Amino acid sequence: MNCIYLLLVIFTSGVLSQIPIRMKMPDEAKMTYTQIANKYGQEAEEYDVISEGGYILKLFHIPGDRTKPILCVHGAIDSADSFIMRGNTSLSVALARDNYDVWAMNYRGNKYSRRHTKMNPDSDQEFWNFSAHEIGYYDVKAHIDFILKKTGEKSLSVIGYSEGTMAMYVLGATRPEYNDKVKILISLAPICFIRNTGLFMSLVLHMAPILNVGLQAINSEEVGGQNSTTRSLIKEVCSEKYSGYETCLLNGLFLVTGSDPSEIEPAFFPVIIGHFPAGTSRKNLNHLVQISQHRKFSNYDYGLKQNMAKYKRPTPPEYDLNKVTMKIALIVAKNDKISTIKDVEKLRKRLPNVVEYRVMKSDAFNHVDYVWGKSTHKTLFPHIFRILNKYNK
């Protein structure tokens, strides 16, 4: 979604300067999850997890106490990198230092998980036929199975961020037996109902169907991919030394997500641009838009004819949140324009087992601070550790 907005910014502002001067790129901007972990003294391993349907997904692991596995699930158009970009003060490193067994997945279609046993993402459009449904139903499930087998544990804890939380609600609703495998789901910036968003996010949601038709018309099933024109344009505009920060963050992304410039300093911004966007499918973003427009947490809407064939009904069925019986901690923020308190309050009423509900104290805390914020290790992590101490048993 953020990516769609960035696209708009780029097309409308026309700020491509003739002689761009690049920002100084910190090492972290070009490093992988594993390389950043190593830099901060954490030995990381990489696994390939094969999800049902043949998707080959990259799973990062920082080994710790095997009895305390934690799975981190990233947000839309993003990757596991967001959980480690802040290096010494990132969530991955903090969890590892506390001897948790840290696992960070990459769901299908992002830069780490753009592989398949049979299909070629560059030529097979069917590769991109997925949304939060497949991410939850197949990919997260495959990772839980993999981690429980590796550790010999019966259950694990999960930290989901943004769309990563939605994938967990899909899993709990569609495979109820997996609720018992989750000790606690910490939902950072929960996404389920996307109705009362901020002005710019609402604007993006309104424009999205037009963009969706356009992308479909040009067979552009991948959005924000590593080698895409979108991504090179974003890199071009956003890493311009004198205007990049202002154009892309202050007058760009922040309008959509909520803003706090003190939490994302100019020196750190190039690291974000180095890792984000990490790519996903048009269909994944379209599913989020549909959920917003239908005002329902429902399955993907294929249109009348295909819905009849697939669901045996004209409209897609809703996911049954009553079946999501795992313990859930919801963490929300006042300045988050995408996961708003109003929408999460609705989710809170519908989920049967919410054990914690916390509104971040700062008035400025917003959608991106959970993973990218400068002082998040001081303002958010203590809550995460407290919750894990209580429920990760």
Ligand SMILES: *[C@@H]1O[C@H](CO)[C@@H](O)[C@H](O)[C@H]1NC(C)=O
């Ligand atoms: C990271 O933090 C640890 C502990 O606070 C410190 O000892 C170390 O020097 C830091 N490493 C880097 C590369 O900043």
Ligand SMILES: *[C@@H]1O[C@H](CO)[C@@H](O)[C@H](O)[C@H]1NC(C)=O
């Ligand atoms: C980008 O292109 C390079 C060179 O063709 C290729 O090796 C790499 O796998 C591509 N990466 C992604 C994520 O598409």
Ligand SMILES: *[C@@H]1O[C@H](CO)[C@@H](O)[C@H](O)[C@H]1NC(C)=O
């Ligand atoms: C995409 O996948 C769904 C089921 O997962 C299937 O019903 C549909 O026909 C597929 N669409 C295309 C265009 O292949």
